[in-house]
Amino acid sequence: MSAAQYLSEGREFVDASICKYLPEEATYPESIHKSMLYSVLAGGKRLRPVLVIASAEAVGGNRQDILPFAVAAEYIHTYTLIHDDLPALDNDDLRRGKPTNHKVFGEAIAVLAGDALLTQAFYLMTHSGLMSAIPPERLLQAAHDMTDAIGTSGMIGGQVVDIESEGKPIDAETLEYIHVHKTGCLIKACIRAGAILSQANTDQLEALSNYGEQIGLAFQIVDDIL
Template identity: 45%
Template sequence: MEKQTDQNEAVYREQRENKVLEIEAILEKYLPAKEGYQQIIMEAMEYSLMAGGKRLRPMLMKETFTLFGGEGEIVEPFMAAMEMIHTYSLVHDDLPAMDNDEYRRGRKTTHVVYGEDMGILAGDALLNYAFETACSAFALYPESSERIGKAMGILAKKAGIYGMIGGQVVDVKETGHRIGKDVLDFIYELKTGALIESSMMIGAVLAGASEEEIRIVEQVAARVGLAFQVQDDILDVTSTSEVLGKPIHSDEKNEKTTYVTLMGIEKAGAIVEKESGEAIELLHSLPDENSYLEWLLKELIHREK
């Protein structure tokens, strides 16, 4: 039985490597050509976007799309757009006015390479180009305009003041202050959870899932988002910068309240287990299944880097 589990693990890991390569190809396909007087910003966009990483959000989108029987390439512009939005948030997070980090994914951050001014503009450019990219789906698949429009609404809301940006605002505002679990949950739900929710919901919408199914997917993603962020808190204390590819103890340096500072590593770990268990249980309540998606969710939540 253990040998079979190891074999399955190896198969899933190989699948993930192949899926990351497929996503990289999609990102390259939708990147703007590096030309014109403003060529430097296209270069900075590509440097930021193609810096590697797990490609978690576009992968979750595609796997949820597959879960509900989605076919074709209609999901691809949204996969690229989602990764652009996630990347812009990282570029801005790394700026001197925010976390002031010099390394991301094992290499120099965008503002260190291109300057703070171009770092700001590269983030702005990625955000705007993300919506330009997602909008291209209307022309490519006019027969699916209703689904595309609904997906656009989710993308916009979950990235904005009622989603990721809203969470980041409260995070920045409360840095250096001791906050309670209710405020911390609000930050995590929006700052981290919103884009994971958006990714999985858009995959479901584009595949034609029902309203009830989309609601369940949102709940799955919300729990995954919280578990993912709490695990990030734990790794910030227990891992190394070589393994993570970014500085450790950054939460302590920036005087941020986390689940670890609030309740300790052991209780934080219990939260990860609880939320991930509930996420998988909800996933099983859906009519169809995607064994790779289930493995991916577990792997991302219990990751070591």
């Protein structure tokens, strides 16, 4: 199977359960749940959850066992997109050919929808009842990794440096910091998560971590060029 075929098949697998762990639109208060589902169902490559699955399978894991964690990775990514599109940040009107979340639901609901998706992601990542085949200490380790990747020492830190660098000359070191942290940290954490959850040994985890660093940096560079 080619990489493109694997990604397509993995996307279909994730999409089949992407709404499974969210309240239905009609659940009160409807506005927040409509907003969450609007962005979650807006399409996309589902790269991050597929990377969770791929790394798990690379070390002998079962994708079904770690599906909630993979879905959580997509919720985290979707939260970042909702917030990135807000007027205070990128101020985008369109996302994947559709009006951005805040254009449809207003800025306040969009902020809360992003917050709610992030909260739901951590609910899933730490829910041992949904992933009973995974040792609880492995869930905790993977969730801790993800927390570090999206906080001020990771994605948010990269976003802040990017904002503060706008309109200023930027050196190669700062640019690499932005690339590694803004996008690379989450991608690396997704790859590490699948391996951690699937009992990867030290050598396997180190190799996949190194791979995650490189692919995360490459992804951001390509995104900037395009």
